Amino acid sequence: MTHTSAELRRALVDKIATVNPALAPQWRDAVAAVDRALFIPPALYRPSGTLWEPVSRAAVGEEEWLRMVHSDRTWVTQVEGTDASDATGFLSGSPTSSATLPSLVARTLHVANPRQGARVLEIGTGTGYSTAVLAHWVGAENVVSVEYDPGCAAAAAGNLKNAGYSPTLVVGDGLQGHKERADYDSIVATCSVRSIPPSWLFQLADGGSITVTISGWMLAAGMIRLVLDDNGAVTGRFMGDEVTYMLARPHERPPHPTFYRRDGRTRPTRVDPGLTQQWTGRFVAQLAAPSAELLATGDGLILWDVATGSQAWTEASNSGWRVHQHGPQSLWDQVEDALEAWQQHGAPDMAGFGMTATFEDQLVWLGHPGGPSWRLPA
Numbered sequence: 015m016t017h018t019s020a021e022l023r024r025a026l027v028d029k030i031a032t033v034n035p036a037l038a039p040q041w042r043d044a045v046a047a048v049d050r051a052l053f054i055p056p057a058l059y060r061p062s063g064t065l066w067e068p069v070s071r072a073a074v075g076e077e078e079w080l081r082m083v084h085s086d087r088t089w090v091t092q093v094e095g096t097d098a099s100d101a102t103g104f105l106s107g108s109p110t111s112s113a114t115l116p117s118l119v120a121r122t123l124h125v126a127n128p129r130q131g132a133r134v135l136e137i138g139t140g141t142g143y144s145t146a147v148l149a150h151w152v153g154a155e156n157v158v159s160v161e162y163d164p165g166c167a168a169a170a171a172g173n174l175k176n177a178g179y180s181p182t183l184v185v186g187d188g189l190q191g192h193k194e195r196a197d198y199d200s201i202v203a204t205c206s207v208r209s210i211p212p213s214w215l216f217q218l219a220d221g222g223s224i225t226v227t228i229s230g231w232m233l234a235a236g237m238i239r240l241v242l243d244d245n246g247a248v249t250g251r252f253m254g255d256e257v258t259y260m261l262a263r264p265h266e267r268p269p270h271p272t273f274y275r276r277d278g279r280t281r282p283t284r285v286d287p288g289l290t291q292q293w294t295g296r297f298v299a300q301l302a303a304p305s306a307e308l309l310a311t312g313d314g315l316i317l318w319d320v321a322t323g324s325q326a327w328t329e330a331s332n333s334g335w336r337v338h339q340h341g342p343q344s345l346w347d348q349v350e351d352a353l354e355a356w357q358q359h360g361a362p363d364m365a366g367f368g369m370t371a372t373f374e375d376q377l378v379w380l381g382h383p384g385g386p387s388w389r390l391p392a
Contacts, residue, residue: 017391025084026050036188039349044148053177055099056070057101058098060239081153083113086117087176088166089112090133091112092112092163094123114144117138119144119204120149123202127200127239129150131156132152132156133200135159135192135198136148136159136186137226138162138205138262139160140166141172142169145179161183188212189213191214196218197222198219202226203226205261206265207262208229208390209268209392215371216241223248225239227257228252232296232303235297236253270318282329283334283336283350288306293363293364294363302348306319322341326345333336355386362380367379372384376390377389377390
């Protein structure tokens with residue numbers, strides 16, 4: 015049976031509402047109103063083992079294409095800077111742009127909770143879909159959206175025009191915000207950051223908010239809405255969702271040479287390294303070692319600090335787990351101390367954490383602002 019785009023959007027809204035029944039009505043209406051098909055390029059990538067396969071609209075046919083684009087799924091549109099429409103075959107590498115799944119767009123805007131008529135700065139235009147959903151509620155004249163990639167920005171501008179929306183679009187580094195239209199009642203990021211850029215704090219209106227996903231080089235993340243207080247600090251608690259966006263390109267992990275294990279200092283571990291495979295456990299590990307990457311292996315884990323070259327790796331033994339640490343930082347000591355503090359507080363999910371950021375310092379805390387805390391990288 016053939017379905018129209020409008021019918022598929024209504025079915026998508028019903029699905030999103032089932033998963034997130036608390037979603038505010040204005041975001042359900044916006045998802046139903048904005049035709050996602052207008053924001054999807056003529057070719058996408060889909061995973062094929064460890065590679066990315068380009069798939070075109072012409073190849074799959076119109077009915078299948080509409081079903082794909084109106085599914086609640088993130089579609090990768092660019093891999094290592096190559097658009098799917100320009101790919102001549104399978105590619106390897108990391109996604110560098112995508113069409114975010116509609117439920118995450120709606121959830122993010124629900125958390126941000128801008129009022130109608132609020133002045134909103136969006137960080138990361140992408141395909142323009144989230145910009146249109148936002149503009150449908152607050153008004154396009156109140157939206158400023160910044161996109162880092164000039165090609166993506168140009169495509170988004172065309173998509174938004176075709177959909178009937180005319181927000182202010184800026185090509186540049188969203189981490190610098192857009193001071194020409196400040197102050198903003200709300201800043202909403204559709205990319206993750208390692209810490210809050212100071213420019214965002216400067217460009218907030220009194221009582222304004224920042225909604226963003228805090229992530230890092232272990233790719234652990236938590237969404238949070240931070241509200242500006244009278245003292246110039248923004249504070250909030252993380253949501254319990256296990257959601258994430260791609261890291262902002264200036265915050266991405268730097269390239270590094272091939273990893274080689276070194277024995278170094280060896281001792282039994284006090285906690286199970288498997289805790290880092292839990293969503294919140296990995297987030298805690300990332301807080302404790304913010305410049306390290308974490309790799310899971312078949313028989314343990316590897317921590318590798320990008321800044322110092324320090325490393326730690328675990329292995330199973332007859333009496334439990336052992337860790338080998340090498341370099342100026344004892345990475346596992348840092349991670350283990352943080353995991354123990356988390357367990358001592360009942361090992362809560364992401365909602366058990368909060369954050370306070372000022373121009374001088376940014377801390378993620380456990381339980382309450384006076385509880386165990388970790389400093390985010392500058």
